[in-house]
Amino acid sequence: xxxxxxxxxxxxxxxxxxxxxxxxxxxxxxxxxxxxxxxxxxxxxxxxxxxxxxxxxxxxxxxxxxxxxxxxxxxxxxxxxxxxxxxxxxxxxxxxxxxx
Amino acid sequence: xxxxxxxxxxxxxxxxxxxxxxxxxxxxxxxxxxxxxxxxxxxxxxxxxxxxxxxxxxxxxxxxxxxxxxxxxxxxxxxxxxxxxxxxxxxxxxxxxxxxxxxxxxxxxxxxxxxxxxxxxxxxxxxxxxxxxxxxxxxxxxxxxxxxxxxxxxxxxxxxxxxxxxxxxxxxxxxxxxxxxxxxxxxxxxxxxxxxxxxxxxxxxxxxxxxxxxxxxxxxxxxxxxxxxxxxxxxxxxxxxxxxxxxxxxxxxxxxxxxxxxxxxxxxxxxxxxxxxxxxxxxxxxxxxxxxxxxxxxxxxxxxxxxxxxxxxxxxxxxxxxxxx
Amino acid sequence: xxxxxxxxxxxxxxxxxxxxxxxxxxxxxxxxxxxxxxxxxxxxxxxxxxxxxxxxxxxxxxxxxxxxxxxxxxxxxxxxxxxxxxxxxxxxxxxxxxxxxxxxxxxxxxxxxxxxxxxxxxxxxxxxxxxxxxxxxxxxxxxxxxxxxxxxxxxxxxxxxxxxxxxxxxxxxxxxxxxxxxxxxxxxxxxx
Numbered sequence: 001x002x003x004x005x006x007x008x009x010x011x012x013x014x015x016x017x018x019x020x021x022x023x024x025x026x027x028x029x030x031x032x033x034x035x036x037x038x039x040x041x042x043x044x045x046x047x048x049x050x051x052x053x054x055x056x057x058x059x060x061x062x063x064x065x066x067x068x069x070x071x072x073x074x075x076x077x078x079x080x081x082x083x084x085x086x087x088x089x090x091x092x093x094x095x096x097x098x099x100x
Numbered sequence: 101x102x103x104x105x106x107x108x109x110x111x112x113x114x115x116x117x118x119x120x121x122x123x124x125x126x127x128x129x130x131x132x133x134x135x136x137x138x139x140x141x142x143x144x145x146x147x148x149x150x151x152x153x154x155x156x157x158x159x160x161x162x163x164x165x166x167x168x169x170x171x172x173x174x175x176x177x178x179x180x181x182x183x184x185x186x187x188x189x190x191x192x193x194x195x196x197x198x199x200x201x202x203x204x205x206x207x208x209x210x211x212x213x214x215x216x217x218x219x220x221x222x223x224x225x226x227x228x229x230x231x232x233x234x235x236x237x238x239x240x241x242x243x244x245x246x247x248x249x250x251x252x253x254x255x256x257x258x259x260x261x262x263x264x265x266x267x268x269x270x271x272x273x274x275x276x277x278x279x280x281x282x283x284x285x286x287x288x289x290x291x292x293x294x295x296x297x298x299x300x301x302x303x304x305x306x307x308x309x310x311x312x313x314x315x316x317x318x319x320x321x322x323x324x325x326x327x328x329x330x331x332x333x334x335x336x337x338x339x340x341x342x343x344x345x346x347x348x349x350x351x352x353x354x355x356x357x358x359x360x361x362x363x364x365x366x367x368x369x370x371x372x373x374x375x376x377x378x379x380x381x382x383x384x385x386x387x388x389x390x391x392x393x394x395x396x397x398x399x400x401x402x403x404x405x406x407x408x409x410x411x412x413x414x415x416x417x418x419x420x421x422x423x424x425x
Numbered sequence: 426x427x428x429x430x431x432x433x434x435x436x437x438x439x440x441x442x443x444x445x446x447x448x449x450x451x452x453x454x455x456x457x458x459x460x461x462x463x464x465x466x467x468x469x470x471x472x473x474x475x476x477x478x479x480x481x482x483x484x485x486x487x488x489x490x491x492x493x494x495x496x497x498x499x500x501x502x503x504x505x506x507x508x509x510x511x512x513x514x515x516x517x518x519x520x521x522x523x524x525x526x527x528x529x530x531x532x533x534x535x536x537x538x539x540x541x542x543x544x545x546x547x548x549x550x551x552x553x554x555x556x557x558x559x560x561x562x563x564x565x566x567x568x569x570x571x572x573x574x575x576x577x578x579x580x581x582x583x584x585x586x587x588x589x590x591x592x593x594x595x596x597x598x599x600x601x602x603x604x605x606x607x608x609x610x611x612x613x614x615x616x617x
Contacts, residue, residue, distance in 0.1 A: 006474075007539045009441030013467070015532035016448045023524035024452065025517040028501055032464050035491075036448045042487060043444070043471050050478040051103055052544065054551035056558035060567045062475075062483045063559070066490065067574045073494055074581045077501060078588035084505055085591060093519060103547060104430045105437055105477045185458055215556055216481045223489035229496040230465065237458050237499075252496060259493070276482070276556060397614030404615050 006047035014040030025091045027083060031076040038069045117205050117279030119213045125202065128211055132201050135347035135380060136340060137163065142384045150388060173332040178239050181329075186238020190334055192231040193341025200224045200348035205279045207361040207369030217278035218270050221352055222263055228308045228345065229255045232317065232326055235338060239329035247325025251317035253395035254307055257402030258314070262304030264410035268297035268417045269356045278352075282360025291357035293420075296413040298357045300406055305349030305383060309342050312387040316395060350379035437477050444470035452518075457502035465495035482556040 017040060020033025042065055049058040083095060140163035148159030203210065203217035214220050229252060236248020270276050272294070273284035281290075291298040307314045310326070318325045327338055354360060354375045361368025363375075393401070447470065450463040468491035475484035518524070552558035563571050597607035606616075 003544050004539055005438060006441070006478075008536055009438070009445065011532055011535035011539060012441075012445045013448050013471070014535065015528045016445060016452075018531055019524050019528035020452045022527055023518040023521050025519050026506065028498065028505060029452070029460070029517070032451055032460065032498070036451065036464065036467065039444070039448070039468055039471050043441070043474060046475045046478045046480055046483065049480065050105075050551075051547060053548045054479070055549045056552045057562040057567055059480055059483060059555070059559045060562055060570050062480065063563065064570060064574070066483070066486065067578070070490070071577065071581050073498075074585045075588075077497075078585040080501065080505065081589040091517075105433050105479075182456060182458065185462065214481060215554065216485050219482065219485045219489065223485050223492070226489050226493045226496075230462065230492050233496055233499065234458070234462070249500070252500060255496070394614075396611055400613035400615050404613075 003047055003051035006051070007044055010040040010043035010047065012040075013037075013043060025093055027076070027080045027092060030092060031073065031080075034072060034076075035069065038065060038072070041065055117210050117213050117277075117283075118208050120209045120211060122211065124209070124211050125198075128201050129198055131206070132198055132344050132347060135351065135376065136343035138377065139343045139346055139380050139384050140339075142381055143387070146385065146388060167336055170332055170336040173335075175332040175334055176329055178241055178329050181240045182238045184238075185234045187334070189231045189234030189236075189238060190330070190337045190341065192234075193228065193338065194344055196224045196227045196231065197341065197344035197348040200345075201351055203278050204348075204351045205282060205355055205360065205372070207367065207372050209369070210279060213277070213279060216276045218266055218276045218281065218356070221278075222266060225262070225304070225308045225349075226259065229259075232310060235330070236317075236326040241329045243323040243328040244326055246322045247317045247319070247328065250319070250322075250325065250395045251310060251314075254314050254317065254393070254398060257395070257398045258304050258307035258406075261300045261402055261406035261410045262307065264407065264414055265297040265300040265304065266356070268294045268410075268414050271414060271417050272421050274421070278355050279360075282355035282362075285359045285362075289357060289359040291353075294357070294413055294417055296409050297417075298353075300410050300413075301353060301357065302379075302383065303406070305346065305353070306386070309346040309349060309383075311342065311346055311383065313390045313393040315387075316392050319392070346383055347376070347380055350383060351376045353379050433477065437474060440470045440474045440477075443467075444474070457506055458499055461495050461499040461502055464498075465492055468492070468495070479551060479555055480559075482559060 014037050017033050017036030017038075020036060021030055022033070024030050024033055042062065045062050045065060049062070087094060141160040144162035145159045148162070200221050202212045203214055203220050205213075232251045233248040236244045236246075236251070239245075269281050269285075269290045272290060273281040275281060275284070303313075306312045310317050316325070318327055322328065324330075327335060330338055351372075354372050358375045358379070361370075361372045363371035366374070444467045447463045447466040451460045451467070454460050454463060469488050472484045472488035472491070475487060478484075592610075594602060597609060598604045599608070
């Protein structure tokens with residue numbers, strides 16, 4: 001097994017996630033796209049650890065990625081609930097005024 | 101560049117455990133089946149006794165009769181059911197139970213001596229969240245879905261206390277390897293000096309088996325809940341899965357809290373089985389002795405009583421462990 | 426031994442393909458539950474791949490966390506979108522073409538980078554007990570990471586509850602905060 005093969009797989013996962021995060025209208029589906037991107041990052045980080053530098057401290061990066069994912073999910077759900085309550089919507093298109 | 105996967109690290113095996121060939125996984129499934137059948141037979145006897153009907157022998161055979169009846173029954177189909185997810189959920193319970201049991205050493209032998217066996221068990225019991233909900237969802241039936249939600253609500257209540265209950269033996273043993281945890285309780289069982297963790301663990305086992313106090317997900321008030329639309333072989337698979345989960349949970353308690361295979365006279369594999377059967381019998385018996393826990397009320401009990409209790413237990417165990425070393 | 430290595434490699438790549446395909450399925454299937462659990466399958470596949478890469482603790486934790494999260498995610502999906510399990514054709518995408526183009530371009534860019542870069546040889550060797558090494562690192566030289574993540578986690582819990590909870594303490598305890606017992610739409614189990 002080579003590093004390139006593992007990284008190509010992780011790049012494919014990341015790109016599929018990116019497609020979802022850009023194209024989906026529903027907030028929760030956007031979150032799923034983001035999670036898929038982080039999934040690719042997890043694979044890439046694990047592969048780099050094993051193939052490049054399997055030293056004791058390298059895994060800490062993975063713990064940080066996993067922590068980032070939990071934060072994303074917790075805040076995402078909170079915002080989705082808030083959006084739903086305030087506007088009875090779950091679509092990003094109906095919250096575009098937030099970007100102004 | 102091309103480093104081989106999996107093969108280049110020595111297995112971080114616990115000193116007390118021998119890993120057997122993967123083909124012995126068949127034996128794991130056989131033991132799981134035998135334990136599940138024993139639990140079902142005991143439950144049959146206890147049911148007959150509480151209804152004061154029939155002899156003990158006939159009652160013990162009742163699960164087999166029920167199984168053959170279900171095998172002959174027609175499978176129910178519902179309109180626009182999501183059959184893929186529905187069947188996956190039912191069959192997955194058995195798979196999860198077998199994967200739990202795979203890390204439990206039978207005396208000295210184990211099929212999968214994972215370095216992180218305790219976390220593995222935990223991951224498998226989280227699988228049950230998804231699987232039970234899928235059984236409730238797949239049927240496209242309101243009552244079944246209500247049952248699925250009840251189970252998830254219970255899950256939110258019991259899962260974190262269960263996780264922290266599993267942490268206590270791991271801290272005391274200084275290892276996440278199940279064999280090492282069993283070997284660490286030389287002389288004094290963990291159940292003896294961490295009783296809170298043991299009790300919370302047993303409650304968690306009942307939780308992920310949808311058993312006893314956690315049975316409202318299958319409640320008669322919602323027409324059988326998760327299993328409302330299950331019949332025939334599908335119902336048999338679900339019930340077998342529940343008993344298998346109960347058996348796997350009981351078996352895992354032995355290396356974690358009850359000293360593994362330690363005991364006088366009998367060989368260690370026999371002691372493991374005896375202790376497993378004892379825990380299993382306790383769980384089956386408790387089914388009729390404990391009140392049902394309503395999901396909405398149990399949530400607060402889980403977070404405000406059980407979780408702090410498990411955390412204090414972990415703290416005590418950590419202090420004792422540091423003090424002893 | 427040679428045969429085993431090849432088999433393990435094949436399994437690793439197959440898991441990767443499963444992860445990519447089920448990840449794609451998330452945005453293709455016609456049911457919320459299927460989309461959510463397709464994502465769960467993708468995470469489980471990557472978790473097992475991480476196990477193959479010897480980081481057993483991280484791999485199992487990925488499986489554990491993600492299956493739990495997807496079980497909760499499915500509830501949110503149903504809550505917001507109110508769909509029955511019937512496989513209703515649905516398409517809820519915007520700027521599909523831009524998204525496809527961006528994703529393909531990103532993949533090509535990443536792939537080019539992966540193939541062009543001259544990756545260095547492996548430095549160092551794996552520790553004997555990888556999980557123990559992770560613990561030692563987190564509680565030793567990398568303590569700062571833990572020290573930062575912990576308060577961030579606590580802040581997230583607080584912020585999440587504040588954002589999501591519709592009721593405040595004034596709803597529970599009245600305007601002067603003196604109402605006992607509190608007025609809850611649903612009583613708790615410990616009788617507060």
